[in-house]
C-alpha cells in the first residue's frame with residue numbers, strides 16, 4: 001500500500017468549457033430545441049401581456065396619498081390610499097389610538113427575539129431566560145396596568161399583534177407537543193401509545209374551524225357559572241392542539257427513518273431512553289423532517305386567519321372591516337394585496353430560514 | 368482473507384467468571400433461536416464464535432447487553448444478573464462495549480463528539496477530561512487526525528476503528544464484536560483486525576463473532592461453533608481448525624476456508 005501513491009498517476013484536467021456567459025446559459029437552457037424555444041417565446045409573450053399593465057396599475061397610475069378616497073374613484077390605477085389611510089387600524093385594530101406605540105414596540109421586540117434566536121450560535125441556555133424576559137416585557141406592554149401604563153383589555157387586541165401572538169406562540173407550543181405525541185405513538189407502553197393515537201386521529205379528523213367553534217362556543221358551556229376563560233387563549237389552545245397533531249405525524253415519519261442501529265448503539269453505550277432520544281434520535285429525525293414540518297408551520301400560520309369566524313379581530317378581520325366602510329368599498333384588491341404581502345413575508349422568511357438551517361445542519365455530514 | 372500474524376496469547380484467563388450464561392433460551396415468536404446455551408467467559412478470556420448464517424450468534428451476544436431479551440435461563444455479567452431491572456441493564460451496558468457490523472456511528476456528531484457522548488452523559492465525566500480520553504483512544508486506533516470530521520467523511524475501516532474507540536472510551540470490562548469486518552472492503556479488514564489484536568494483547572475480555580479465521584487462530588483462547596441455536600462444538604483454535612469433531616463443523620470449515 002505504502003509504495004503506491006495515487007498522486008503520481010493522477011494528472012488533473014479542467015472540465016471542458018462548452019457554454020460560457022449569459023448567452024451560453026440562455027442558449028443552453030431556453031433555446032435548446034424547437035419545443036423549448038417555442039415555450040420560451042410563449043412565456044415571454046404572456047409576461048409582456050401581464051407585467052406592463054400591472055406596473056401601470058400598481059405604480060404609475062396609482063394613488064398613494066392618505067385619505068384620498070375621492071381621487072381614487074377618478075384614478076385608473078390602484079388605490080393604495082385604502083391602505084395608507086387605514087394602516088393603523090389594519091395593523092392594530094381597536095387598540096387605543098394613543099397607546100398603539102406599545103404593541104408596535106412589543107412587535108419589534110418579538111421580531112428582534114426571533115431574529116436573535118434564529119442564529120445557531122445563540123442556542124444556549126441563556127436564550128430561555130432572554131425569552132422569559134422578552135415575554136414578560138411584551139405582555140406588560142400589551143396589557144398595561146403597571147408601570148403607569150394604561151390597562152388595555154385583551155378584547156381590544158387585534159390586527160397584526162394578534163395574528164403574531166396566535167401564530168408565534170401557537171407554533172412554538174405545538175412543536176414540542178407534537179414531538180412528544182410522536183414519541184408517545186411509538187412508545188412501548190400501550191396506554192401511552194393508544195392515548196397518542198386517539199388524540200392524533202381525533203384531532204386530524206376534524207377541521208380547524210370546528211375546533212375553534214368548540215373552543216369559543218361549546219367549551220364555555222361546560223364552565224361553571226361566572227368563570228370565563230379569555231377568548232384569545234381558547235383560540236390559541238385550539239390552534240396548538242390542532243397543529244401538534246399534524247406535527248406529530250410528520251415527526252413520526254422522521255423517527256421511522258432512523259435505523260435500529262442508532263438506537264442500539266446509543267443503548268449499548270448505556271444511554272437511557274430520554275438521553276437516547278434527546279442526543280441521538282431526535283436531532284437526526286427532526287432534521288430529516290424540516291421541510292414537511294415547515295409546510296405545516298406555514299399553513300398553521302395562515303390558518304390563524306380562521307379566528308375571524310369566532311369574532312377575533314386578527315389582521316384579516318381588521319382589513320375586512322375597513323373594506324366594509326362605504327368610503328372604501330370596492331378597493332378590496334389593494335387591501336388584500338397588502339395583506340397578502342404581509343402573510344407572504346412571514347411564510348417566505350420561514351421557508352427561507354428552514355432551508356438555511358437544513359444546509360447548516362447537514363454541513364460535513366453525508367451518508 | 369485471513370490474518371497471517373501469528374502471536375501467542377499473552378494474558379492467560381484468570382479463574383473468576385466475567386460472564387456466566389446458564390441454560391439460555393430465546394424465541395422470536397415461534398422461532399426458537401437460542402436453544403439452551405451454557406457459556407462461562409473468564410476475565411481476560413477471548414472467545415471467537417462462528418457458525419452459519421441464522422445460527423443465533425448475533426442473538427447470543429446481543430442478549431449479553433440486553434439488546435435482546437431472553438425468555439429462559441440466566442445471564443450474569445460481572446456479578447450482576449440481567450433482569451428487567453432497568454438500572455441493572457444500564458449499568459451492564461455501560462460496562463460492556465459493543466461493536467456492530469455496520470459501525471452505527473452517530474452521523475450528526477463529529478468523531479470526537481461520538482466518542483465523548485457516553486462518557487459525558489452516562490459516566491458524568493467533565494467534557495475536557497472526556498475529550499482527552501477520546502483523543503487518547505483515537506491515537507490508539509491511529510485516527511486522531513480525523514477527530515473533527517463527521518462519520519460520513521470516513522472510510523468504512525476508519526469508521527469501524529472509531530466505533531471501537533467509542534466503546535473503549537466507556538472503559539468497558541468486556542467488548543462484544545458482531546462481525547466487525549464483514550461489511551468492509553478487503554483492504555480495510557486488516558486495519559480493523561490490527562486494532563482488535565492490540566486490544567487482545569492488553570488483556571481485554573472479548574467475545575468476537577467473526578469468520579476471520581486468522582484472527583481466531585492468533586487471538587482466541589476458545590472457538591465456539593454454533594448451529595441452530597446451540598453451541599455444537601467448542602475447542603482451542605488449534606484443535607478446532609485441525610481436528611473438528613462434528614460433521615457440521617467440518618462442512619462449515621470446508622466452506623469458509625475454501
Ligand SMILES: Nc1ncnc2c1ncn2[C@@H]1O[C@H](COP(=O)(O)OP(=O)(O)OP(=O)(O)O)[C@@H](O)[C@H]1O
Nearest residue numbers: 395396398400418419420421422423424425426427
Ligand atoms: N428481530 C427479529 N425478529 C424475528 N426473527 C429474528 C430477529 N432477529 C433475528 N431473527 C432470526 O433469528 C435467527 C438467528 O438470527 P441471528 O441474527 O442471531 O443469526 P446470526 O447467526 O447472527 O446470522 P448472521 O451470520 O447472518 O448474522 C435467524 O433465523 C433470524 O432470522
Ligand SMILES: [Mg+2]
Nearest residue numbers: 424425426546
Ligand atoms: Mg449476525
